[in-house]
Amino acid sequence: MMGIGGFTPLNGFMNYADWRGVCAGMTMSSGLFWPIPITLSVSRETADSFKTGSDIALIDPDDGSAIATMVVTEKYSIDKAHECATVFHTADPDHPGVKMVMEQGEINIAGPVKVLSQGGFPEKYGELFMSPQETRQMFQSMGWSKVAAFQTRNPMHRSHEYLAKVAIEVCDGVLIHSLLGNLKPGDIPADVRTRAIATLTENYFVKKTVVQAGYPLDMRYAGPREALLHALFRQNYGCSHLIVGRDHAGVGSYYGPFDAHHIFDKIPKGSLETQPLKIDWTFWCYRCGGMASARTCPHKDEDRLLLSGTKLRKMLSEGSAVPAEFSRPEVLEVLRAYYGGLAEHEKVEVKLSGHSAK
């Protein structure tokens, strides 16, 4: 993200003053708004092996190649529990973001970074992998000035299509922006997701209103604070808006379903150029006879098509019919082909998001 300009104007990993300011008040020592610490941790032993001022190389753990160089300006230790409490609003070690922070090395190292490699993303993902400069150029050439990013790490069902289409009604276009990178067990692989999304847009979207691309940043599951980070880096990608649905970037029940909406109203005006396009919980309603959200449908749960992820996975792996009001047949076909190729023990692991845009 640093190498391609996704984290502009950061030029490296944060120092202690920045870390402290970001945790406590989402503000770096320069006064710049930033919602989540971007830090690099190493073991105490590694930290002891070089001095402050050293020019070090950052190595790809998989193949040993240098992916960046960095001038170490500061070594510092942090109160991890404080970071978790302020960023994740929980100290629960079962929270995946908390777990990640607690398992970090003991020492953070700060300093400007020079990125040497794009980490294999262009080779692996081809034209799906677009830099902020590339998306901005593309939007300009398409004449788009009002562009909404739709954040996803899953295939899109009709609830997600509805979110994107509401945005298309009021914007020049939508960037369907998928998370690329490390998969967790049970995630749908990027190529299957990309194919499912491409199938959806080819059959149900108007050309030149939608573009699919990916970005290289793992989820933190920080809910509201992560929604702010998602808006911030979309600013670099040239998006004027970020679609923020129910429980954006949330996990479990750590956050209220609309905490990620409210936080945008609590930050100082001018913190972000990219604004949220807040949309409520979305679903098919039989009484409305259409897709709707809790803001546009006055009916009851029993009038709505609600499918749990578990039930959907069961239907897909058993090959039974999934209602067309839940997902497009063309999309289901792509997913069924994938599920059909999975071994039995893998099937139960595969997660599909039901209604939210997580």
Added chain:
Amino acid sequence: MMGIGGFTPLNGFMNYADWRGVCAGMTMSSGLFWPIPITLSVSRETADSFKTGSDIALIDPDDGSAIATMVVTEKYSIDKAHECATVFHTADPDHPGVKMVMEQGEINIAGPVKVLSQGGFPEKYGELFMSPQETRQMFQSMGWSKVAAFQTRNPMHRSHEYLAKVAIEVCDGVLIHSLLGNLKPGDIPADVRTRAIATLTENYFVKKTVVQAGYPLDMRYAGPREALLHALFRQNYGCSHLIVGRDHAGVGSYYGPFDAHHIFDKIPKGSLETQPLKIDWTFWCYRCGGMASARTCPHKDEDRLLLSGTKLRKMLSEGSAVPAEFSRPEVLEVLRAYYGGLAEHEKVEVKLSGHSAK
């Protein structure tokens, strides 16, 4: 409109300099943006009966009561053809706006107006008739800051519901703002329309996302320029947005279907606080399995439910089934009761808008 603050900051009828500036460049001599002349015409004989500087009374032609006083600051004659060419973009005498201007008196009189009466609107329309001050207070008490006005002079079918609901997804609420006042032959009476709209909102809208009210201004059918006037007076009513659909305020084929969208991009920035919420042609699409617009549905006309006004009127007066994808059954019931009570010769006259938000 002057008396209730709908035309603020106008304090009376325009003089020659204002008329000329508004026709030519939508700018009054004060520099204020204004898209359509607001003038008062009288016959030459009437104009000759008082001097400039006189304090005159404006009389309700129906009952002879004084509805306003006015200090005449100027008497002038205009080039009616010039007004028609600049405001309506046509000199065709069949255009209802052109017809209105051409039938005006020969002399315009200008000057500040003091309004004495609300012209019977509060008595006739009850709480449907709200002043700009009342709607602004209502929006404030509901906590609405982003409010879209939906302009209508007809009952709402599903295409209109869709326009309003797109707005609700992205705003705090929608003001369904109906034209009150003189009916043309064939228009649905205000009480029937109000009942049809109330039935729709009760059954298909979430409470506190929508309000119905009316305003006392006849249509000019000036298409794009009138869309600007509709946005301008909604600014006084406290609306941040005006929904502008296909062929807004148009008639016949005098204007391109999206001229009323484009004109908002051509006026100087800052001319209007109230912004357009531009939405394309809307309809039910059988392949999408839902409501859509030409921006969100890639399919063909044959996949879409297209009912002409003529065909709908025929179905309603004959009591035959209208597809639920076109209009809500509860709304159709209200309209059927009305059509059922009409004499045969009246039925053919009744107009119903099919797809646009005119």
